[in-house]
Amino acid sequence: MDQRLLASDLVYLAPELTLVISAVVISLIDLFLPGRINRTFLGWLTIAGLAVAAVFVGMRLDLLEPIEFLYQSYRIDNFANLLKLVLLAGTALIILMSLHSVKNQDIPHLGEYYYMYLPAVLGGMIMVSSGDLITLFIGLELLSITSYIMVAMKKKDSLSNEGAFKYVVLGGISSAILLYGMSFLYGLSGSTQLTEINSALSEHAGSYGAMIYVAFFLILAGFGFKIAAAPFHAWAPDVYQGAPTPVAAFLAVVSKIAAIGLLFRLTYVLFYGVGVNPDQPIGNDIFLALSVLAAVSMIAGNVMALRQKNMKRLLAYSGIANAGYLLVPIATEFSFSHASNFTEFFYYGVAYMLMNLGAFAVLMMVEATSHSSEIKGFAGLYYRAPWTAFAVVLIILSLAGLPVTAGFFGKLFIVLGTIQTQAYWLAAVMVLSSVISYVYYFSIIRQMFMRSNAKDEQLIATLPQQVTLWFCALAGVILGLFPGLLIRYAQSVFELTRDLFMMTGQA
Template structure:
């Protein structure tokens, strides 16, 4: 399709979000960069929800010059990401009220630009478009991670994030250069049509392309051994930014891994199937083991969530490695992404509330939380048990579906590793629950009252976690109905 005759209305959500991000930034500049501006937070949430509605209205198959795809895959992931960023901003409103050293307009604008980058990523059908979206998301994330510029840990984490993130981007570009050198095109669709025949003649170059791109994307989704940045960055970043990196950035990374590997490296004839699925299966195994074992030793709640996020990335890799039916694997990942977003952001909403009240990030800040705020303690327990995979939670359904996908693909050993590591995760999640229910509150702690934004986020996340745990068919049937 010619670029001149393309249906540019397919990019309406991205254009609207970009304009609204600039509007919010301009309003912040015109009203002075300092001071509390809760109206900007509400405007940002409205902007994201309006964009999500436009994404849904714009759903369906369509492309712009074979570089930008609007299909069911991109629509689902865009809505997940936009809702996730909206929840993060709702959490941020409480955090920014407690911290006067964070410029609110810039913070919200960067969140919206990061969401825009993620949207471009998941709709990319071209390596250049993909990289532009990736860098827009990455650069915004670097700035957000170091937003508390007078905090040593925040600055240290941001520097590590920038250096390692730049290295990861270089790996991705190097892997892309192999594909471009072999095919003479940057179109993912065109590459997929010739990759099988090229692999016969140039197996080493194709495999090197897979490895370099997998290493670069592996950093973005914090899989082992590319996870080293996560604990320090998560600990040093403002808590809402930690939530953003743990959920939105990770889900966007997985979406693009699916797009690139399922479209490009699966090949038109499936010749490359055994080459990259076994690589991912091994990485998934190591990621699940390392993430859960190191989480056992953590006493800082944000570092615990960092290693928990590493382990969760391992679980999400399982259906990518165990391709029984590609559309089935995508459905599994979509479902688990939805429940992971709500469980994790619900937990981070409570973590933000508790740590900002106590001024500490260690487990002791949760001591006696049940006596200070019973609702928050019960909700936090549900979120943690959901992440561990306890029955009657959405996390259990998601993990069970991933387990079944591995078994159907004949990878029983991978399913076994997933089961054992999930059991291990109960230990460190129960460590936090023990603090909340079995320990006495700290002497200076009083009744903990949650602001409206935190209460709304926790209530919605709790409802999704329980409802999809008891009635998973509400979401599974809908996902299965979609023609991928």
């Protein structure tokens, strides 16, 4: 296959080009619109652009052979396509719940708010399709820089300004650490192409083992910040609290899944099979480090969430714990007895998207009513909006991982995977940390059903918010009742050696 990018190959990049064209067109429309015109229709145009991109991605699902450009620097395969659908769906739901609820008094430039999601999710799509260090860094920075801007959009809010400043500073430091780790890989291999780096690392593992360890831990630290995994999580609660609520939802779901998806590919393409001999067990140590990071994130996130009174900060710590759950399928190494790592990751990623976006949708309703994101704003919700409270219960049951929800089966599949690989201690940490989460998740239910609201305020909820909430709640239950639907589909589409390892026979 000719690895150059030809004009005829642009059809394969239709999803990415759709987002670029949509962002340019919507920005021009916003530029020439009079200031008095309501910008809500720009949100619908943004959703339309995302939907068209998703259709183009769906047309490339179940590829028999991956499509590669520029000497494997960009790769279209089923691993990337499945994750792209999650990223696009999550972004569309976030914009949907923003319609008619995000106003100019909160965000002065409302048109920019809508179309800034397009380059952000484009960065995530580039990340999961990257086959080269340069390409992945471009995608990562495109996602990061647009996220910095979106966090700071509430210009008159001091919490937003503080959160954005912390995010920019710490994000810049993490990018520098990540680049430093990549420089070691380039120095060892003389290449930025992932498969060539893997070949060089395998060849020189005995001589340069220490440098491989340094490169891996620097890269892991950089990604640890991007996914808000403990102990690199300090930015998340302040940034979530200060950012507009839909932007916080984007950071919690789309940005996190994109970064962990990229880490999934990097771990197995770069480091899998490197130094497997007893004298140089680099591969084993790498997966042990990932397991420890996952365990620390699960414990720290759930324990620190126990003290939270602010819903945004609680969801931030919940996201830290969930970063740990999502890391477990990466850490439980592929083997003959356990080859369903990606399926577990994908299923729980979809469940995580649904339950978190549902939680952020109802939080927007509570904020509009009580003008606060405190958990006490949920007090008496059952008496004010019983059907909404019922949907919230379904969301919380999924977050807590209780039957019969997608969150339960997502965690169950991951736990069973750890048991298959005999990582019993990691399975125990996952179960115990999930039990801890019941305390703060059920405190929300207690507020809704066992506390009264002194003001007896009518819940302010827009139709798009209600649609988002109920879609997430019901979809979570359907995936819980019929988990095999998504599992079997992912298994039928994804093939390990073809879609992940990038080189036939590398596994």
